[in-house]
Amino acid sequence: MTTTPSTAPETVDVLIVGAGPTGLLLAGDLAAQGISVTLVERRPHRTNNMTRAFAVHARTLELLDSRGLADELIRKGTPLTSLRFFGKLSLDLSRLHTRFPFVLITPQYEVEHLLERRARTAGVHFRYETELTSLHQGAAAESVTAELREADGSRTTLTARYLVGTDGMRSPVRHALGLPFPGRSVIRSMVLADVRLTDEPSDILTVSGEGDAFAFIAPFGDGWYRVMGWHRAHQAADSDPVDLDELREICRTALGTDFGMHEARWISRFHSDERQVPSYRTGRVFLAGDAAHVHSPAGGQGMNTGLQDAANLSWKLAAVLRGHTADPEALLDSYHAERHPVGARVLRTSGALVRLAMARTPLQRTVRTVTSKTLTTVRPASDKAIGMVSGIAIAYRAPRGAHPLTAKRAPDLSLREGRLHQLLRDGTFVLVTPDGTAAPASPAPLVHAHWQGDRTTTLLVRPDGYIAWASDHPDPAALRAALDR
Numbered sequence: 001m002t003t004t005p006s007t008a009p010e011t012v013d014v015l016i017v018g019a020g021p022t023g024l025l026l027a028g029d030l031a032a033q034g035i036s037v038t039l040v041e042r043r044p045h046r047t048n049n050m051t052r053a054f055a056v057h058a059r060t061l062e063l064l065d066s067r068g069l070a071d072e073l074i075r076k077g078t079p080l081t082s083l084r085f086f087g088k089l090s091l092d093l094s095r096l097h098t099r100f101p102f103v104l105i106t107p108q109y110e111v112e113h114l115l116e117r118r119a120r121t122a123g124v125h126f127r128y129e130t131e132l133t134s135l136h137q138g139a140a141a142e143s144v145t146a147e148l149r150e151a152d153g154s155r156t157t158l159t160a161r162y163l164v165g166t167d168g169m170r171s172p173v174r175h176a177l178g179l180p181f182p183g184r185s186v187i188r189s190m191v192l193a194d195v196r197l198t199d200e201p202s203d204i205l206t207v208s209g210e211g212d213a214f215a216f217i218a219p220f221g222d223g224w225y226r227v228m229g230w231h232r233a234h235q236a237a238d239s240d241p242v243d244l245d246e247l248r249e250i251c252r253t254a255l256g257t258d259f260g261m262h263e264a265r266w267i268s269r270f271h272s273d274e275r276q277v278p279s280y281r282t283g284r285v286f287l288a289g290d291a292a293h294v295h296s297p298a299g300g301q302g303m304n305t306g307l308q309d310a311a312n313l314s315w316k317l318a319a320v321l322r323g324h325t326a327d328p329e330a331l332l333d334s335y336h337a338e339r340h341p342v343g344a345r346v347l348r349t350s351g352a353l354v355r356l357a358m359a360r361t362p363l364q365r366t367v368r369t370v371t372s373k374t375l376t377t378v379r380p381a382s383d384k385a386i387g388m389v390s391g392i393a394i395a396y397r398a399p400r401g402a403h404p405l406t407a408k409r410a411p412d413l414s415l416r417e418g419r420l421h422q423l424l425r426d427g428t429f430v431l432v433t434p435d436g437t438a439a440p441a442s443p444a445p446l447v448h449a450h451w452q453g454d455r456t457t458t459l460l461v462r463p464d465g466y467i468a469w470a471s472d473h474p475d476p477a478a479l480r481a482a483l484d485r
Helices: 021-032 058-065 070-076 108-122 172-177 244-255 302-321 328-357 362-377 379-390 420-426 476-484
Strands: 011-017 037-041 078-080 082-085 089-092 103-105 125-128 131-136 144-149 155-165 183-197 206-210 213-219 225-231 261-276 285-287 429-433 446-450 458-461 467-471
Touching: 011 021, 011 144, 011 302, 021 037, 021 108, 021 302, 058 070, 058 302, 070 108, 089 379, 108 302, 131 172, 155 172, 155 302, 172 285, 183 244, 206 244, 213 244, 225 244, 244 261, 261 328, 302 328, 328 379, 420 429, 420 446, 458 476, 467 476
Parallel strands: 011 037, 011 155, 037 125, 155 285, 429 446
Antiparallel strands: 078 103, 082 089, 131 144, 144 155, 183 225, 183 261, 206 213, 213 225, 429 458, 458 467
């Protein structure tokens, strides 16, 4: 497969830096809307980036479903209907009100393969072994100029109307903007390895913490397992040597067994940070995924949050570039306004989970026991927890006086014309009305659908599956104003 066409464009609508899941989803969405996109990645094509992501949560599966990818991904993974932590905390995901009441256990590269295929089909221009070295945008600039270094050391310049950094925790885009990345390390000297096990764990996902250690085991599905472990007594630097005996001992402490761990194909140390950039937008440059926020791996939120960032930003950039909004700046600003609070919430929830796992004092362990029991047995608390972990409960702030459904996630409604997620696959808004309601002229492509029953509420659903506007007594003028915005 050719990864870089011979003739690279010198100007492009959107330049995306970083070909992980966030960048791939964003690129595919934009290209599918006729936007010219170049995606640059410093790694060679198909190089394993040793990612730690294994969980695809329900809200992310809904986003993939609205792109026609969810069912194929599910066939490659293993659905898990409950999550258990510390041997005491159990979250029943089967109660989620979604087509996907589970977390899908599958390695990140399976997600990347699907998203890359979609992006290529849509016409994204890929440039691997290419690194961003600088960018420039003037105060009144209509574009962003990026300087790129190729694998042979040569330098090229590319001009884009917008640039998005999806280039990870050490984001060159963020550094080029001079933005701080405040936060701190929360776990030091985590050991990470891919191994084979003599004894197969009884659970698909094995995670627990006891005493001064905790461990995590997930299957690749091909006989290899990803294992992460931490022990309070081993606080070494990332560069210090590590061997399989250390990881075996951690697992025996945390899990009671090392499952006959052997044959590590690689092993290393790393540390986990909690950080978030103050602004997701600087002029014509945006940050998404780990370039904007990083946190502990607890709860499997990282990749999922990044993909949801991309789904939020893509339709807004497309609307602006295609001239479909009356207020481009306000629409682009809404990306930070909506996603920054979500990133901050994920930092808090994943941080709370890892601190429970690291509980040391009798008081801390009592808090962990009480919290685990509450989240397991008290239905409202449990529902809130599974809603946040899965992403199903994430909602945005609605304007004052808006209908209660505004800015909330739309479920996969069964409409006369088909499921909502199927109707969203063209990347357009979906207007849901009772029979006899005429669809107004729209500045953007619009799918008009109808309730199957006698419901009278009118909904305007955004391309990312959130409700942009709703009314129980539709005012045509108000609907036209919502479409203009």
